[in-house]
Amino acid sequence: MKKVTIICDFDGTITKQDNIVAIMKKFAPPEWEKIKDDVLSEKISIRQGVGKMFSLLPSHYNYKIIEYILSTAEIREGFEQFVQYVKRENIPFYIVSGGMDFFVKPLVKHLVNENVIFCNEADFSGDFIEIKWPYSCDENCSNDCGCCKPSIIRKITTKEDYVVVIGDSITDLKAAQCADFVFARDLLLEKCMEYNLPHQPFDTFDDIIQHLNQLKEVSV
Numbered sequence: 001m002k003k004v005t006i007i008c009d010f011d012g013t014i015t016k017q018d019n020i021v022a023i024m025k026k027f028a029p030p031e032w033e034k035i036k037d038d039v040l041s042e043k044i045s046i047r048q049g050v051g052k053m054f055s056l057l058p059s060h061y062n063y064k065i066i067e068y069i070l071s072t073a074e075i076r077e078g079f080e081q082f083v084q085y086v087k088r089e090n091i092p093f094y095i096v097s098g099g100m101d102f103f104v105k106p107l108v109k110h111l112v113n114e115n116v117i118f119c120n121e122a123d124f125s126g127d128f129i130e131i132k133w134p135y136s137c138d139e140n141c142s143n144d145c146g147c148c149k150p151s152i153i154r155k156i157t158t159k160e161d162y163v164v165v166i167g168d169s170i171t172d173l174k175a176a177q178c179a180d181f182v183f184a185r186d187l188l189l190e191k192c193m194e195y196n197l198p199h200q201p202f203d204t205f206d207d208i209i210q211h212l213n214q215l216k217e218v219s220v
């Protein structure tokens with residue numbers, strides 16, 4: 001009998017928008033767009049691209065950026081009930097995010113414990129923001145992910161776990177490919193269909209609760 005363990009993305013999944021994109025649109029000089037395009041066309045890795053984008057931002061912007069994100073980011077419907085649901089059902093739940101500690105942690109601090117959050121860290125001590133990568137790729141991944149979701153999944157789950165990934169984007173694809181089941185929206189949904197991964201589309205976290213209840217019956 002396998003036990004459900006949930007690995008959940010943050011940007012575009014728990015929050016409705018992508019917070020890195022929102023920060024760059026608001027605060028970065030126009031060069032950030034070219035870097036973003038280079039990431040999307042896979043000319044440079046996610047780690048390189050995201051690091052470069054943040055290095056365009058002076059560190060003294062930190063309070064402005066944090067205030068902006070905390071006042072504009074929206075949490076997807078049903079997330080709060082979802083957190084209560086996983087607690088009640090005793091389902092291990094982790095947030096695995098390519099986002100930064102300074103917005104991921106405060107946005108959900110009233111709901112989840114910090115020790116279930118895996119994300120990147122921003123260092124504001126220099127002239128420009130420097131990103132630290134505490135969860136970079138292990139020896140089995142050569143993707144230069146930045147925050148390597150497959151490496152984290154390998155570290156925190158075992159063969160006994162029924163790994164469920166929740167996500168929205170191409171940055172979740174590698175994690176989705178090592179999952180037993182995927183809840184997907186947006187680009188990740190297209191990719192799940194393309195790669196034939198077992199999945200369900202979702203719009204709100206209420207949708208996920210409903211399907212998890214069904215999944216429980218089949219997985220036990």
Ligand code: MG
Pocket residue numbers: 009010011012013167168169171
């Ligand atoms: Mg995302």
Ligand code: ZN
Pocket residue numbers: 136137138141142143144145146147148149150151
């Ligand atoms: Zn990786």
